[in-house]
Amino acid sequence: MNVIEVNDVTKIYNGGIKTPKVTALKNLTLNVSEGTIFGLLGPNGAGKTTLIKILLGITFQTIGTAKILGQDISNYRVKSKVGYLPENHKFPPYLTGEQLLKFTAQLTGTYEKNVNKKIYELLDLVKMTKWGKTKIKKYSKGMMQRLGLAQALVNDPALIFLDEPTDGVDPIGRKEIRDILLDLKSRGKTIFLNSHLLSEVELVSDRVAILNKGQLIQEGTVEELTTAKEVYKITFDDELNNEQVNGFSDYSLKPEGNKSYSVKVSDPEKLNKLIDDIRKKNINIKSIVPLRKSLEDMFISLIKESDKENKKYFNNNG
Amino acid sequence: MKNILTITRLTINEALARKNFIMFFIISTLVLLVILGVFVSTDIEELIGSIQLKGEKFHGDILSQLSQFFRLIIVMPLYAGGLFISIFSVSSFIPHLLEKGTVDIFLSKPISRPQLILGKYLGGIVVVLINVLYLVVGIWILTGWKFGNWDPAFLSTAFSITFAFSVLYALIIFIGILTQSSVLAMMLSYLIFFVLSPLLVNREKIAVFFGGKVLSVILDGLYYLIPQTSELGTITSRIAGADSIESFTPIYVSFAFIILVLAVSIIIFNKKDY
Numbered sequence: 001m002n003v004i005e006v007n008d009v010t011k012i013y014n015g016g017i018k019t020p021k022v023t024a025l026k027n028l029t030l031n032v033s034e035g036t037i038f039g040l041l042g043p044n045g046a047g048k049t050t051l052i053k054i055l056l057g058i059t060f061q062t063i064g065t066a067k068i069l070g071q072d073i074s075n076y077r078v079k080s081k082v083g084y085l086p087e088n089h090k091f092p093p094y095l096t097g098e099q100l101l102k103f104t105a106q107l108t109g110t111y112e113k114n115v116n117k118k119i120y121e122l123l124d125l126v127k128m129t130k131w132g133k134t135k136i137k138k139y140s141k142g143m144m145q146r147l148g149l150a151q152a153l154v155n156d157p158a159l160i161f162l163d164e165p166t167d168g169v170d171p172i173g174r175k176e177i178r179d180i181l182l183d184l185k186s187r188g189k190t191i192f193l194n195s196h197l198l199s200e201v202e203l204v205s206d207r208v209a210i211l212n213k214g215q216l217i218q219e220g221t222v223e224e225l226t227t228a229k230e231v232y233k234i235t236f237d238d239e240l241n242n243e244q245v246n247g248f249s250d251y252s253l254k255p256e257g258n259k260s261y262s263v264k265v266s267d268p269e270k271l272n273k274l275i276d277d278i279r280k281k282n283i284n285i286k287s288i289v290p291l292r293k294s295l296e297d298m299f300i301s302l303i304k305e306s307d308k309e310n311k312k313y314f315n316n317n318g
Numbered sequence: 319m320k321n322i323l324t325i326t327r328l329t330i331n332e333a334l335a336r337k338n339f340i341m342f343f344i345i346s347t348l349v350l351l352v353i354l355g356v357f358v359s360t361d362i363e364e365l366i367g368s369i370q371l372k373g374e375k376f377h378g379d380i381l382s383q384l385s386q387f388f389r390l391i392i393v394m395p396l397y398a399g400g401l402f403i404s405i406f407s408v409s410s411f412i413p414h415l416l417e418k419g420t421v422d423i424f425l426s427k428p429i430s431r432p433q434l435i436l437g438k439y440l441g442g443i444v445v446v447l448i449n450v451l452y453l454v455v456g457i458w459i460l461t462g463w464k465f466g467n468w469d470p471a472f473l474s475t476a477f478s479i480t481f482a483f484s485v486l487y488a489l490i491i492f493i494g495i496l497t498q499s500s501v502l503a504m505m506l507s508y509l510i511f512f513v514l515s516p517l518l519v520n521r522e523k524i525a526v527f528f529g530g531k532v533l534s535v536i537l538d539g540l541y542y543l544i545p546q547t548s549e550l551g552t553i554t555s556r557i558a559g560a561d562s563i564e565s566f567t568p569i570y571v572s573f574a575f576i577i578l579v580l581a582v583s584i585i586i587f588n589k590k591d592y
Contacts, residue, residue, distance in 0.1 A: 013591070056426045059591040080428040090419035092328070094335030106324040107427040151423075161426075 001070075003159050003190040004032035004055065009064030011050055011214070024050040026214040028064070032207070034158075037181060037191045039205030039222075041198060041299060046211040048194045049087060052161050055192075056084055069159055080109050083152035087163040087194070089144070093137035097128055097147050100136060101154055108155035122150040125180060127173075141168030149177065153184075160184065163194045178204050202226075202295040210299060212306045226298050231291040232271060235260040237284035248277055262291050321433040322440060325424075329411065329441020338407035339445060345403070346453040353392065353457065357464045385465035386560050392457050393475050393558040397482070397551050400450055401511060404483050405490065408442040409504035412494025421592045432584045435491060439580065442487050447480040454479075475557045482550040485572045486511060488579040489545065495587050514540070515548040545575055 011025040025047045032038045042048050053059035055068055057076060071078040091100050101119040105111040112118075123129045126146040131139065139147065145168055152160055162181075166174045174197075181191055181204050195201050201208060202222050209219040218225060236259050245253050245261070251274055253261040265271045271288075278285060293301075333339045366380055415421060415438060424434055454476040462468045486507045493503035517524065521537035549568035556563055 053422070053592070056422075058422050058425045060589070076430050077428050079426060082426070084422070084426040086419060086422040086426070088419045089423060090417060091423065092332065092335075092420075094332065103324070103328060104427070106327075107321070107424075107429060109320070109428060 001034045002031040002067075003034045003069055004030065004038075004192065005067040006030040006051070006055070007065045009051075009054065009061045009066055011047070011054060011059065012062045024214050025054070025061070028211075028214070028216055030209060030216060030219070032190060032192060034190050035185065035188045036206040037185050037193060037204050039201035039208040040192065040194045040211065041196070041201060041208060041295075042211035043303060044196075045213075047214040048211055049163055050214075051211070052084075052163055052192065052194060056082070056161065080155060081158045083155065083157035083160040085145075085148040085152040085160075085162045085165055087167065089148050091136050091144070091147065091151070094135065096133050096135055097123065097139070097150075098132040100147065101151055104151045104154045110155040118154070122153055125153070126150045127176065142170060142173055145169050145177075146173070149180065157189070159190045159192070161192045161194070164196065165193070166195065166197060166200060174200065198294075198296045198299055208295070210302055212303050213310065215306070217306045218302055222295060223292075226292045226295055227290050230266060231262055231264050232288055233260055233262050233291040234278075234288050235286040237286055240283065244281065244283060247281065248274065250274075256291075259286070321429040322437040325429070325434055325437020326441040326444060329438050330445055332411070332414075333407065333441070333445040336407060338403065339449065342400075342403050342407065342449045343452065345399075346449065346456070349392070349396075349453065350456040350460065353388075353460050357460055362464070381465040382467045382469075382560075385461040385467035386558070388461055388465075389457060389472055389475075390555060390559045393454075393479075394551070394555055396450075396453060396457075397479050397554050400446075400453070400479055401483055401486065401547075402508075404446045404449070405486055405504060405507045405511070408446070408487055409490050409494070409507070410500035411438055411442055412491050412503070413498045413500045416494070416498050416592065418592070425592060431588050435495075435580070435584050435587055439484075439487065439491060443480060443484050446483045446487075447476065450479050450483075451476045469560060471560060472558060475554050478550060478554040478557055481569070481572070482545075482547050482554070485545040485547065485550070485576055488576045488583070492579045492583045492586075495583050495590070510544055511547050514544055515546060518544070518546075519548045542571060546571055 006028055009025055009028045010023070013022040013024055015021045028047075028051065030051075040048050040051065050059060054061045055066055055073055056079065057073055066073045069078055069081055092103075095103065098119055101122060102111065102115060105115050105119070120129060120132065123132045126149050128143065128146050128150065131143060131147075136144070136147070145165060149162070149165060152162065165181075166177055169177060178200065181193070184191060185204075185206075193201060193205060205222055207219065207221055208225055210217050210225075233256055234253075239259050240253070240261070245255075250270075251263050251265070253263050256262050263274065265274060275285065275288070362381070362384075365384070415424065415434075425431070454473060458468075458470075458472050461472075489510070490503040490507055493506055494500065497503075518537060518541040521534075521541050525534035525537055546568040549565075550572060553563050553568065
C-alpha cells in the first residue's frame with residue numbers, strides 16, 4: 001500500500017513586483033510504500049521542503065493531486081496520524097519540553113489520562129528525560145532536535161516527516177536518531193526523510209529520490225542508485241604490473257587501489273570473455289563484483305548531468 | 319471546538335509568559351492599592367461636607383452618587399489605558415504564530431486554519447477579560463465597602479471594555495495575517511482608537527465646518543466602516559455611572575465588524591502558503 005501518493009504536482013510561487021515566478025516543483029509524481037524509510041535528496045532549493053509542506057497542507061500545490069494515508073491532503077483530520085519535525089522549527093520558548101509534548105498531544109487529539117507516562121517514554125527515547133521540566137528557551141540546538149523528534153512521535157503516527165532531523169546534532173546523537181528511525185521502521189511506521197547528509201540517508205533509507213530544480217531526476221533503492229551499470233571491480237591476488245594491465249586490448253583496466261581494478265563491459269558475455277583472458281595469463285582473480293559508487297558520488301554526478309541537460313534545453317529553446 | 323480551546327489555552331500561556339500582561343496585572347494591583355489608600359484615609363462625612371461647602375448639591379442617595387462618581391473617574395482611564403496595554407500585548411500574537419518554523423508546527427497538526435485563528439482570537443480576549451475583571455471587581459469591592467453601593471451593574475463594564483478590545487483585536491488579527499507586522503497592526507489600532515473614532519463621533523460638526531456633501535458622505539461611510547470605539551467608551555462610562563444606554567447601535571455595528579473582519583481574515587489565511 002502506498003502511504004504517500006503524489007500525482008503530477010506542480011508548485012509555482014507567484015513572484016512580487018521585483019521577484020520572478022519560481023517553479024518549486026514541476027510535474028512531480030512519487031509514491032512511498034508503507035513501512036519504509038524514504039529518503040528525499042536534492043541540493044538547496046530543489047523543492048524538498050516544499051513537497052513536505054504541500055503534503056502537510058502548509059503550502060498549496062498549483063496543480064496536481066496528492067494523498068497521504070489514502071486520503072486527500074486537503075482533509076486536515078488525516079494529520080492525526082502524521083508526525084512532523086520541521087526544519088528550523090521554533091517551539092514556544094516559554095514551554096518546558098514536557099509541556100510541549102502535552103500540548104502536542106492535545107493538538108493531535110491523543111491527550112489521555114496516562115499522557116505523562118507516554119511523554120516520559122518519548123523523552124527517554126530521545127535521551128531528554130532530565131530536561132523535561134526545563135524551559136525550551138534553555139535548550140541547545142541538538143536538544144531542540146531531540147525534542148522535535150519526540151513531539152513528532154507523540155500521537156504514535158503511522159507516517160512521519162522529518163526535515164533535516166540530525167541538523168545540529170553531534171555524531172553520537174545522530175547515531176541514536178538513526179537507531180530510533182530503524183526501530184520505528186521495524187514497528188511498521190513509514191518515514192519520509194529529508195536530509196542533505198547523504199551518508200545518513202544511505203545508511204537508513206530503503207528507497208531514495210533525488211530532486212533537482214523541482215524535478216524528480218532519479219528514484220530507486222540505495223543499491224540500485226549506487227550500482228554503476230556495466231562496471232565491475234576485479235580484485236586480484238597480487239598487484240598487476242603495467243604490462244599485465246595494458247595486456248587486454250579490448251578492455252581498459254583502471255586502478256581502484258588495493259590490487260583492485262575497474263573495468264567497463266557492455267554485457268555479461270564480454271565479462272566472461274575477460275575472465276577467460278585473465279585466466280589464460282595465469283593471473284589469479286580473488287573477486288569480481290559490480291562496482292558501487294557512494295551515494296554522494298552518484299548524487300553529484302546526477303545533479304551535474306541534470307544541470308547540463310537543463311542548460312542544453314534552455315539553449316535549444318531560447 | 320476542542321481544537322479551538324487548545325489553541326486558546328496556549329495563547330493564554332503565551333500571554334502569561336510575556337511580561338506585558340504581568341505588567342498589566344501589577345499596574346492594576348497598584349491602582350487598587352492607591353484607591354484603597356485614598357479610601358482608608360478619607361472620612362466620608364468630611365468628604366460630603368467639603369463638597370457641599372463648594373455649593374454642590376446631592377439629590378437622593380449621596381453615598382450611591384459618590385460611589386458612581388469614583389467608579390466613573392476610575393473606569394474611563396482604565397478603558398483607555400487598559401486597551402492601550404492590551405493592544406500592545408496582543409499585536410504580536412499573529413505575527414509570532416506565522417513565523418517560519420512556528421506556523422509549520424501548527425499547520426501540520428489535525429487542526430483547521432479557521433480553528434487556529436479563532437483559538438488565537440478567543441485566547442487574547444480571555445486574557446484581557448481576566449485582567450480587566452481583576453481591576454473592575456477590585457474597584458467594585460472597594461467602592462462597595464466604602465460607600466455601601468453593591469450595584470452589580472458596574473461589573474458589566476469589564477465586558478464592555480473587553481468587547482471594545484475584541485473589536486480592535488479582530489482588526490489586529492486581520493492586519494497580522496495580511497502583513498505579518500505587529501507594528502503596523504498596533505499603529506492602526508491606536509490610530510483608530512485614539513484619533514479616527516473620536517473624530518468620527520463629531521463627523522457632523524466636521525462636515526459643517528469644512529462644508530460639502532461629499533465629505534459628509536465619506537465621513538458617514540468611515541463612521542460605519544471602522545470600529546466605533548469612542549461610542550463603546552461612552553457606553554462603558556454610562557454603565558459605570560449607572561446611566562441607561564442611549565443607543566445599542568455601536569454594539570451592533572462593532573459586532574458586525576468583528577464577524578466581517580474575522581471572516582475575511584480566515585478566508586485570506588485559508589489560501590496563504592507558509
